[in-house]
Amino acid sequence: MKAFLVSDELLGTFVPIAVYWIYSGFYVLVADLQEYRLHTKAEEDKKNVVSKMAVVKGVLIQQAFQIAVSLLLFTLMRSDSKAMLHQPSLHVIILQFMVAMVVMDTWQYFMHRLMHVNKFLYKHIHSTHHALVVPYPYGAIYNHLLEGIIIDIIGGVLSFLVAGMTPRTAIFFFSFAVIKGVDDHSGMWLPGNLLHVFFNNNSAYHDIHHQLYGTKYNFSQPFFVTWDKILGTHMPYTLEKRMEGGFEARPIKKIN
Numbered sequence: 001m002k003a004f005l006v007s008d009e010l011l012g013t014f015v016p017i018a019v020y021w022i023y024s025g026f027y028v029l030v031a032d033l034q035e036y037r038l039h040t041k042a043e044e045d046k047k048n049v050v051s052k053m054a055v056v057k058g059v060l061i062q063q064a065f066q067i068a069v070s071l072l073l074f075t076l077m078r079s080d081s082k083a084m085l086h087q088p089s090l091h092v093i094i095l096q097f098m099v100a101m102v103v104m105d106t107w108q109y110f111m112h113r114l115m116h117v118n119k120f121l122y123k124h125i126h127s128t129h130h131a132l133v134v135p136y137p138y139g140a141i142y143n144h145l146l147e148g149i150i151i152d153i154i155g156g157v158l159s160f161l162v163a164g165m166t167p168r169t170a171i172f173f174f175s176f177a178v179i180k181g182v183d184d185h186s187g188m189w190l191p192g193n194l195l196h197v198f199f200n201n202n203s204a205y206h207d208i209h210h211q212l213y214g215t216k217y218n219f220s221q222p223f224f225v226t227w228d229k230i231l232g233t234h235m236p237y238t239l240e241k242r243m244e245g246g247f248e249a250r251p252i253k254k255i256n
Helices: 008-029 041-047 052-077 081-085 090-117 119-124 126-131 145-163 167-184 194-198 203-210 226-230
Strands: 237-241 247-251
Touching: 008 052, 008 167, 052 145, 090 119, 090 126, 090 145, 090 167, 090 226, 119 126, 126 145, 145 167, 167 194, 167 203, 203 237, 203 247
Parallel strands: none
Antiparallel strands: 237 247
């Protein structure tokens, strides 16, 4: 009897989506730990103008489009069977990860900033995401569908193609990217979080962007803050403890 095997293409399509909900679920379980939150639950309920059910529905719709694009991309790649079967060495995979991270960061920075600079795009498209003034994990990719296609889906495809990944490598890269995006929108600052150790672009950094005073700053996502620093949209912050518990990310530069 042959062992039941799932192709790398299917794993590359569905594992990152499973990771999204599993990692978000972890944060939901610890959401009552007020001492690690960047906002109180009362603020979350008061400031956010969209229901959690609507957020879940919006995310599922975007993920359905991600599945369709992923399966189509892998189907087109099947014509190059040699490239599909060959798995590169570890140092090549590491290089591909770095290239993909740079490509994704660059694409998402400029598309994200465009969504803010262009008033029409912000009002009719990007404002959907900013309905979550207080971000929470499973709202990480809650966007207008067109924004999801432009920023997330096209950005992902470009990262995959430019880096020259195989579907197997894509399983790990996009799962990691999902974890990073969910973490950035978690609204929490958990002790021992290695993502906060290795990346300056983190939940506090992105929380600044979601506040009304920070919408012109901290566009970078999901990995580095390089483009913000180069182009003058970087807003440094201090992380201070709230009297009522938890933390608050406060800007330390003059806001125009």
